[in-house]
Amino acid sequence: MKPTAVDYSLYLVTDRGLARGRPLLQIVAAAVRGGVSCVQLREKTCATREFIEQALAIKNFLHSRHIPLIINDRVDVALAVGADGVHLGQTDMPLAMARKIVGDSLLIGISAECLDDALAAAKDGADYLGVSPIYDTPTKADTAPALGLAGLQKIRKAVNLPLVGIGGLNAQNAADVIRHGADGVAVVSAIVAADDPQAAAARLRQAIEAARDKTP
């Protein structure tokens, strides 16, 4: 059964291509020690069996610390490893098909690249939205035009789901994203490529908590 209360505050999305040769589990462990509250495992090139083995090792670490694991794109991998959820982009499996397969066993997060995406995902029963991209980012080459803080705010007013901002976010601009209605900040390179992923996560988490204290 999918978890009922998820802390999306600081949401790490992995990318082994940015890990500078360090094992993902090592980066995930450091990031969690620094304050990451949710982890999405994204693997776009490895074989399914390797993806599953990687996911099981990371799940084993995360679950003993009550941190949810979300699998990018692959509904089958999410089911196979007993993850907490699956995250689907606009070129992944359509939400309604995925829900029919997984029922209430998994959270389903959807990447919303515009207001229409967000409204459709809310209508079809998404559990949370990745609002993407807030800013342009070199991490993903295939993204839609940047939404900016105004675009995030428009989606915040229109849907009642947890929103996680992603795209070009770091310790300097994370607070803005929280102040403009996001429930969490998702990052890839700001943690995965950092010299010290634990310290990077700690700075991000601090910025997020400070912004919340100041948000009415």
Next chain:
Amino acid sequence: MKPTAVDYSLYLVTDRGLARGRPLLQIVAAAVRGGVSCVQLREKTCATREFIEQALAIKNFLHSRHIPLIINDRVDVALAVGADGVHLGQTDMPLAMARKIVGDSLLIGISAECLDDALAAAKDGADYLGVSPIYDTPTKADTAPALGLAGLQKIRKAVNLPLVGIGGLNAQNAADVIRHGADGVAVVSAIVAADDPQAAAARLRQAIEAARDKTP
């Protein structure tokens, strides 16, 4: 529910990289007119949504002709499109995990690259085996050493499942594979890359049926 009686005689595995720019559905349709009795859709690079759309179009064509559709690697895509089965290689999802997800809703075929693979798959409840590769083939770069007809025969004696030979097969050597115990012949380039996929399929089917007539 998975189909109970499948005709594996001539089993087409798609590869859009070999299709010389022709749409896969066009090749599949010609191949079925020529005598293909089972189709496996293999997509290793496209996005999940594109894979699903392609699979739905091909399923629509095949099911009106009572030809089963099997999806390579992706258990989630197979479930989403209502395919007849999923085919799993030795670097795809382990059979036991896949069976737990799909139950009896899908056939599960396993690539057996040696006798031990075949015995393990039979024990874990595979519905059929792809015995691979019979001969060396340029279609897949990552294959195990060729089993030859002797390797096929050894697996035939050890397991009671339907066996489909694959790897370097064509109208010239298909008969040997049937005579050495295979229930069917799987091909990729011999049909997908052929100038006339319908004629290529017809020649293969004829060779297979002729070999059966002569097999005691």
